[in-house]
Amino acid sequence: EAQVTQNPRYLITVTGKKLTVTCSQNMNHEYMSWYRQDPGLGLRQIYYSMNVEVTDKGDVPEGYKVSRKEKRNFPLILESPSPNQTSLYFCASSLPGTANTEAFFGQGTRLTVV
């Protein structure tokens, strides 16, 4: 089954404690991205990757890091989480290059930073 898998689904952590949210896709997609969803703001892109070792900032990259060492994995790293990073996070993947490619989303990770 084609899918994007995020882990964990739920996470409560304390300010400053480094964490990683994993994302893996089994569709051999080149393009992967991370979004955060906040009430009234819709989904905003954090980082995206067009292929292995190619990453770039989205609209709200501050406080986040990503890496793309393998095609299937695109982890999101919060080096020093703060309460304003409490949000619902989505990973997505798609084929590259054309406008008509659907994005497949993971199940979401609900992060709370206290």
Next chain:
Amino acid sequence: AQKITQTQPGMFVQEKEAVTLDCTYDTSDPSYGLFWYKQPSSGEMIFLIYQGSYDQQNATEGRYSLNFQKARKSANLVISASQLGDSAMYFCAMREREKLVFGKGTKLTVNP
């Protein structure tokens, strides 16, 4: 400037009636794609329908259709014969090359 505008924070519809969710977009790229996603209370993002900028006909997928008016830069989602299970958040999104940009969403409530 906002790329995707959804002007209806919330909408209500009676079961079995049709409802239109509005979406306008802004782009100077001649090649783009427009998408609608559904997000039920469980949180997952479900792809509903796609419309390409060069498509001559409006997209349809079952009870979902997209009213695409290119000159007006609008891509409204029409849900026919609403069901209780249609109650959810609905997001319009536009893809320009690699980037997918979302609107702020419309919360649809279907009343029995």
